Amino acid sequence: xxxxxxxxxxxxxxxxxxxxxxxxxxxxxxxxxxxxxxxxxxxxxxxxxxxxxxxxxxxxxxxxxxxxxxxxxxxxxxxxxxxxxxxxxxxxxxxxxxxxxxxxxxxxxxxxxxxxxxxxxxxxxxxxxxxxxxxxxxxxxxxxxxxxxxxxxxxxxxxxxxxxxxxxxxxxxxxxxxxxxxxxxxxxxxxxxxxxxxxxxxxxxxxxxxxxxxxxx
Numbered sequence: 001x002x003x004x005x006x007x008x009x010x011x012x013x014x015x016x017x018x019x020x021x022x023x024x025x026x027x028x029x030x031x032x033x034x035x036x037x038x039x040x041x042x043x044x045x046x047x048x049x050x051x052x053x054x055x056x057x058x059x060x061x062x063x064x065x066x067x068x069x070x071x072x073x074x075x076x077x078x079x080x081x082x083x084x085x086x087x088x089x090x091x092x093x094x095x096x097x098x099x100x101x102x103x104x105x106x107x108x109x110x111x112x113x114x115x116x117x118x119x120x121x122x123x124x125x126x127x128x129x130x131x132x133x134x135x136x137x138x139x140x141x142x143x144x145x146x147x148x149x150x151x152x153x154x155x156x157x158x159x160x161x162x163x164x165x166x167x168x169x170x171x172x173x174x175x176x177x178x179x180x181x182x183x184x185x186x187x188x189x190x191x192x193x194x195x196x197x198x199x200x201x202x203x204x205x206x207x208x209x210x211x212x213x214x215x216x217x
Contacts, residue, residue: 043072048181051157051174052149058172058184062140067127071120074198075175075183081197083119093197094126099135131210137199138187139165141210157182168203 046069047053054073061070074082085093091100103126110117110125130136144161151158159172173185173194186194189201 046073048073048183051152051159051172051182052147054174054182054184055147055159055161055172058187059140059144062127063143065128065131065141067124068120070127071123073184075185076177077175078183078185078198079119082123085197086119086122091122091126093199094123094137095130095135096137096202099126099129099133102129102133102135134210137192137201137203138168138170138189139163139203140170140187141165144170156185163203166203168201 046057058073106125142164147161150160157174161170163170169190171188174182175185176182187199192201
């Protein structure tokens with residue numbers, strides 16, 4: 001028995017050593033892996049120290065489909081306005097009109113099920129449906145280019161960008177919170193309205209439908 005254990009210990013050591021050598025070799029080592037994968041983070045770990053950093057965090061959340069984090073980056077005023085609209089059955093600030101029925105259907109399935117449907121969860125459902133069926137007002141799923149701080153003072157900031165998906169201009173309006181961090185008040189296209197929360201505008205080129213693979217974990 002002892003000899004058998006010693007044999008397997010030797011095999012496991014050899015396998016581990018081989019894995020360590022492979023991991024450290026070439027340009028595809030650990031640094032490459034770490035640079036292409038962003039671990040989920042808590043709200044306290046998000047970089048919201050400046051308008052530019054906040055917009056970058058918001059876009060990054062969409063690119064990795066982390067809509068819970070994206071919802072946390074929305075300004076408290078926006079969260080309250082969004083929650084009130086959802087309670088009133090108004091999803092126009094989340095997705096385009098053609099997708100509202102699909103989001104309502106998803107909500108109906110989950111009501112009384114495994115989730116408490118507070119505003120953050122509804123936001124997540126809406127963004128998942130938009131990702132799959134092309135219903136974003138503002139499609140951040142592929143990122144944005146040319147981010148530029150247009151204006152900023154102690155009360156508000158505006159950051160301009162260009163959507164990588166369809167080339168539409170996008171405007172991020174932000175405001176600081178009592179903890180000194182910047183949060184997203186609204187995101188709109190050129191034809192959008194600041195009063196529509198959190199997203200507004202109709203893209204001249206609609207976002208594409210994307211094939212989404214679901215995975216049970």
